[in-house]
Amino acid sequence: MSVEDIKLVLKGIFEPAGFEVYPFKIGWYNKNVLKIFKFDLPEDTIAFIIISTPCMFEKALIPFVCREQCTGAKDPIDECVGHYFSEAKEAFPSHDILAIQDFEMHPGTRRAKVLVQTAGHVAGAAYYYQRADIKEDPWKEKQRIYGVSMHPEFGGWFALRGVLIFKDLQDPDLPFIPSKDVLDTDEKKINVLEKFNGNWKDWTYRDVVEPKERYSEMQKNYFATQPNQRKEIIEAMRKSLDHNDQCDH
Numbered sequence: 001m002s003v004e005d006i007k008l009v010l011k012g013i014f015e016p017a018g019f020e021v022y023p024f025k026i027g028w029y030n031k032n033v034l035k036i037f038k039f040d041l042p043e044d045t046i047a048f049i050i051i052s053t054p055c056m057f058e059k060a061l062i063p064f065v066c067r068e069q070c071t072g073a074k075d076p077i078d079e080c081v082g083h084y085f086s087e088a089k090e091a092f093p094s095h096d097i098l099a100i101q102d103f104e105m106h107p108g109t110r111r112a113k114v115l116v117q118t119a120g121h122v123a124g125a126a127y128y129y130q131r132a133d134i135k136e137d138p139w140k141e142k143q144r145i146y147g148v149s150m151h152p153e154f155g156g157w158f159a160l161r162g163v164l165i166f167k168d169l170q171d172p173d174l175p176f177i178p179s180k181d182v183l184d185t186d187e188k189k190i191n192v193l194e195k196f197n198g199n200w201k202d203w204t205y206r207d208v209v210e211p212k213e214r215y216s217e218m219q220k221n222y223f224a225t226q227p228n229q230r231k232e233i234i235e236a237m238r239k240s241l242d243h244n245d246q247c248d249h
């Protein structure tokens with residue numbers, strides 16, 4: 001099966017649920033990250049980054065919490081994404097696939113197993129803006145400035161959910177598609193980094209690119225609420241599906 005064929009199958013699984021899928025080569029990722037984050041795999045190994053767009057909440061999460069009777073014991077979004085990752089793995093029984101979600105850390109350390117922003121950047125999905133991109137920045141030398149990715153269509157209204165690495169699939173010919181630099185001046189880059197680092201809770205960093213869609217009020221409310229207090233919102237989500245008569249429990 002070619003990368004293009006695999007991408008089509010993955011799109012069939014993820015797109016109806018509000019996710020996007022972009023292929024990349026492990027070598028492109030490894031070239032950018034420090035040794036401790038590199039994957040010990042040949043550089044032409046094929047992987048896919050999975051991104052959730054605003055409608056994932058309504059298309060995947062609400063039906064999922066309804067179906068699965070989530071108790072909130074585990075994070076419903078992580079579980080929901082995990083469900084789709086399992087489905088993707090099952091679609092390719094003859095391939096050796098390593099699925100890694102954004103929250104997964106190496107045991108015993110607090111080091112992420114995959115840096116999804118770098119993966120999204122090299123896959124051409126969302127430009128990863130970092131302090132190092134700016135010629136003259138206004139911050140103190142020692143100040144930690146976290147980088148932020150921007151999607152060309154959804155601005156900051158998306159999340160990078162994880163990667164699927166096809167460990168036994170290599171393709172030297174996968175074309176490199178650079179991610180779109182949607183913030184073309186240092187001023188705009190500084191602005192988004194200031195907002196992401198200083199005021200991420202007010203949502204404004206997400207709007208530095210005019211998005212074609214934002215999170216719904218229910219989704220914003222969900223993310224603005226502490227995970228251990230989301231039970232009520234999850235109940236409301238269930239009821240919203242009951243209303244539409246789509247819930248089969």
Ligand code: B12
Binds near residue numbers: 032113150156
């Ligand atoms: C740990 C973590 C945190 C920590 C530390 C943040 C950090 N960036 O280090 C804390 C708790 C502070 C945090 C907070 C938040 N986080 Co957070 N976090 C993560 C997590 C799990 C890992 C990040 C990490 O450890 N990075 C390690 C450092 C070393 O990586 P780095 O700085 O990118 O350095 C690498 C690059 O520079 C690369 N590199 C070097 N040169 C070059 C050149 C190029 C061209 C490229 C591409 C790369 C590259 O090499 C370096 C490594 O060697 C990621 C998910 C993930 N698995 O990636 C989410 C993630 C970064 N967080 C995210 C978000 C949204 C948040 C919050 C808003 C809270 C929230 N969840 O809503 C806040 C905002 C930050 C703030 N103002 O406090 C999003 C960012 C989305 C986006 N649009 O970019 C992510 C991607 C989660 C997701 N699923 O989408 N987070």
